[in-house]
Amino acid sequence: MQELLKYQELDSKLRKRNAELQNNENRAKANQMQQYMRDSQSKIIVLDESASKTLQMINKLKQEQEKVVEKIEKILKASNNTEDELLQNEEEATKLAEVLSKIERELTNIQNKLVSINKDFEQLMKNAKTAKSNLIFYKQEYEKAKQQIEPQIETLLKELQAQKKKVKPDMMAKYQSKSEGKIFPIFVPFTNSRCGGCHMEVPVGKIKELETNHYIECENCGRYIYKI
Numbered sequence: 001m002q003e004l005l006k007y008q009e010l011d012s013k014l015r016k017r018n019a020e021l022q023n024n025e026n027r028a029k030a031n032q033m034q035q036y037m038r039d040s041q042s043k044i045i046v047l048d049e050s051a052s053k054t055l056q057m058i059n060k061l062k063q064e065q066e067k068v069v070e071k072i073e074k075i076l077k078a079s080n081n082t083e084d085e086l087l088q089n090e091e092e093a094t095k096l097a098e099v100l101s102k103i104e105r106e107l108t109n110i111q112n113k114l115v116s117i118n119k120d121f122e123q124l125m126k127n128a129k130t131a132k133s134n135l136i137f138y139k140q141e142y143e144k145a146k147q148q149i150e151p152q153i154e155t156l157l158k159e160l161q162a163q164k165k166k167v168k169p170d171m172m173a174k175y176q177s178k179s180e181g182k183i184f185p186i187f188v189p190f191t192n193s194r195c196g197g198c199h200m201e202v203p204v205g206k207i208k209e210l211e212t213n214h215y216i217e218c219e220n221c222g223r224y225i226y227k228i
């Protein structure tokens with residue numbers, strides 16, 4: 001049992017080191033930056049599409065504008081032979097002028113939209129650039145932590161391998177069958193007739209088994225309760 005407890009102690013240290021790496025603040029921040037950059041990338045694609053659609057609309061409106069201008073010029077140049085013709089052309093010119101001013105209003109609106117798209121785009125690019133340099137920084141910081149912790153992990157793994165050989169195979173198998181689960185420590189002491197993990201009282205019948213076998217499985221939490 002002592003050898004297994006030593007093994008568990010080493011395992012506990014190893015789990016802590018791994019958790020340190022896993023929960024490293026700079027690692028989390030680097031991941032956030034990466035996510036931000038991915039999101040920016042998709043936003044840029046959307047903005048790009050909307051910019052080219054807007055440009056197409058602007059071109060279409062400009063073409064319409066030109067046509068209307070041409071028509072108006074034609075009317076202005078026309079020689080009005082009769083009063084009727086003059087009236088008709090004047091009427092036509094007024095209508096066209098209205099159409100023209102409507103097109104111009106639309107053009108102004110849509111050009112403003114393009115300006116706002118460009119602004120968003122610039123801001124996005126600026127933020128993405130900042131995110132990139134932050135990402136590099138956080139990655140470097142995480143690497144530093146990794147370089148410090150990884151040799152410790154290596155050493156612990158070696159110690160753990162060596163210690164494993166000293167533990168009875170049947171006990172080791174029991175330990176390992178639970179080592180992937182959420183409960184840790186896996187072997188807990190029998191304290192005040194209770195499980196040292198979940199503090200559930202051990203039934204009298206089970207205590208006898210504990211005296212003989214030195215350890216039993218807790219019916220409540222699944223840990224192994226040991227008694228030396």
Ligand SMILES: [Zn+2]
Pocket residue numbers: 195196197198199200218219220221222223
């Ligand atoms: Zn328990």
